[in-house]
Amino acid sequence: MAKDLHITFLLDFYGDMLTEKQREVVECYYNEDLSLAEIAEEKGITRQGVRDAIKRAEQQLIEMEERLGLAKRFRKVQEKLTTMCDCALQIEAQNEKNGDDPVIRRNVEAILAYAQELVD
């Protein structure tokens, strides 16, 4: 059972739709990087029980994404923001070559700061 980065991403979006118990187990596994055995010990359930809970939760997260596609939508935003940052950096470099106009510099910095906030 390989830990799937995509699940971590989905968990950020849809984690709050899982039951409290499911979310606890899945977060231990994906966010705190505990092993099945460690989670089993901590929660007082069998290793197989942990595995089943994780599998069920993963399935639910994947189904939510299949229905809503919001993680994909957000990822697209992040990709475009990254490209927008590249454009802003090119403006910054060109502006420096041209003698560093402060109005342009200030606005480039603002664009980069907003983009950074959104990508985080």
Next chain:
Amino acid sequence: MAKDLHITFLLDFYGDMLTEKQREVVECYYNEDLSLAEIAEEKGITRQGVRDAIKRAEQQLIEMEERLGLAKRFRKVQEKLTTMCDCALQIEAQNEKNGDDPVIRRNVEAILAYAQELVD
């Protein structure tokens, strides 16, 4: 029963979590702007039945947003993108004053185009 713009926004995010039947009724009401009486006639149910279905669906959409907050998260992105566009427009104006450097112009246009795609 006033049509709530916020519901239209939530419908765009979470509509696919409603049942087929619920979604049909809610979309007639919010997206096609039919009246309760018109929907009742079209679907062959009572006006009260339509009203109840819409109320239930609205409640579900609101609950989804309370749990996941993805519509709010997206709205924040849209607000920041609008501000980023303002910054890009200021760069464009300043660049024109400075003699219209083509590298700066091209990159400003790219930023505006990407932002536009994301806001739509």
